[in-house]
Amino acid sequence: MTLCTSRQLVPTKELLKKALKGKYALGAYNVNNMELLQAIVEAGQELKAPLILQVSAGARKYANETYLIKLVEAALESSDIPIALHLDHGEDFEICKACIDGGFSSVMIDGSKHTFQENIVITKKVVEYAHERGVSVEAELGRLAGVEDNISVSEKDAIYTNPNEAREFIEKTGVDSLAIAIGTSHGAYKFKGEAKLDFERLAEIQKAVGYDYPLVLHGASSVPEELVKMCNDNGADIKGSKGVPEEMFTQATQLGVAKINVDTDLRLALTGAIRKCFKENPAEFDPRKYLGPARQAVKDIVKHKIKVFGTDGKA
Numbered sequence: 652m653t654l655c656t657s658r659q660l661v662p663t664k665e666l667l668k669k670a671l672k673g674k675y676a677l678g679a680y681n682v683n684n685m686e687l688l689q690a691i692v693e694a695g696q697e698l699k700a701p702l703i704l705q706v707s708a709g710a711r712k713y714a715n716e717t718y719l720i721k722l723v724e725a726a727l728e729s730s731d732i733p734i735a736l737h738l739d740h741g742e743d744f745e746i747c748k749a750c751i752d753g754g755f756s757s758v759m760i761d762g763s764k765h766t767f768q769e770n771i772v773i774t775k776k777v778v779e780y781a782h783e784r785g786v787s788v789e790a791e792l793g794r795l796a797g798v799e800d801n802i803s804v805s806e807k808d809a810i811y812t813n814p815n816e817a818r819e820f821i822e823k824t825g826v827d828s829l830a831i832a833i834g835t836s837h838g839a840y841k842f843k844g845e846a847k848l849d850f851e852r853l854a855e856i857q858k859a860v861g862y863d864y865p866l867v868l869h870g871a872s873s874v875p876e877e878l879v880k881m882c883n884d885n886g887a888d889i890k891g892s893k894g895v896p897e898e899m900f901t902q903a904t905q906l907g908v909a910k911i912n913v914d915t916d917l918r919l920a921l922t923g924a925i926r927k928c929f930k931e932n933p934a935e936f937d938p939r940k941y942l943g944p945a946r947q948a949v950k951d952i953v954k955h956k957i958k959v960f961g962t963d964g965k966a
């Protein structure tokens with residue numbers, strides 16, 4: 652299905668290929684409602700940055716896929732930057748098919764909970780359906796589960812992506828990009844001790860899959876202290892949070908990472924700004940009065956991410 656707008660979505664394959672060559676990364680920002688979408692697109696438009704908008708199964712359920720698609724159509728009409736619409740963590744062929752048929756330009760089939768062989772079978776099926784329709788596919792190998800500090804080599808091998816398996820997986824499925832596990836996890840509590848990513852493994856994966864193959868980093872929010880403080884100063888109770896330090900993205904980008912997923916940081920910005928409004932103006936109940944500043948806070952953090960990832964001016 653094509654979208655009802657003269658400007659079309661771009662497959663992620665094209666965007667990631669360009670990013671790899673230019674040694675920068677695209678942020679993939681999760682969209683759950685209109686304010687988040689507007690904030691992300693306004694940030695991208697102002698900095699002339701290509702964008703990946705991503706929608707999870709939870710977002711589809713919360714906002715209704717038709718509403719999300721129509722909002723994305725509006726975003727295309729009110730901007731001139733390249734935009735991809737991507738399904739985040741599709742768990743089976745059916746949800747990937749529904750998104751491909753619904754107009755998405757990219758889908759993720761997350762078969763990481765299956766065995767290696769089963770993951771190959773399900774990913775290949777999605778790749779065949781998607782490629783016939785010009786849609787890009789991301790898959791995942793390894794587990795993103797949060798891990799303790801100082802885990803053993805054998806524990807790491809069981810959780811993190813194996814470089815040889817990554818090569819075999821790509822050869823057998825023809826998938827366009829691969830999400831890898833090197834120590835990140837979803838949410839605001841990524842590390843118990845010091846923040847550590849397995850860059851040696853990432854370098855081995857890059858060597859195994861080839862220097863022109865795009866890798867994807869999930870669970871890559873930085874959980875900025877000032878956003879957590881804005882939440883906590885205004886009534887939240889977020890303790891012991893820790894994200895991926897920003898300087899690690901430069902290294903990751905040099906080692907083949909071309910797509911960096913960000914959701915938690917947007918949630919923190921939105922929530923912190925809403926809490927602040929409510930604390931400062933307890934009598935306020937006009938949604939525009941608290942959703943407006945919240946949208947601005949999300950736009951500010953997305954602009955910051957775009958600069959950190961080096962995507963500004965790349966549209």
Ligand code: PH4
Nearest residue numbers: 707709838869870871872912914915
């Ligand atoms: N994601 C976001 C997953 C969101 O079901 P749901 O809508 O809650 O799923 O894929 C990320 O990799 C985000 O990483 P982050 O938590 O570090 O931002």
Ligand code: ZN
Nearest residue numbers: 837869870912
């Ligand atoms: Zn993810």
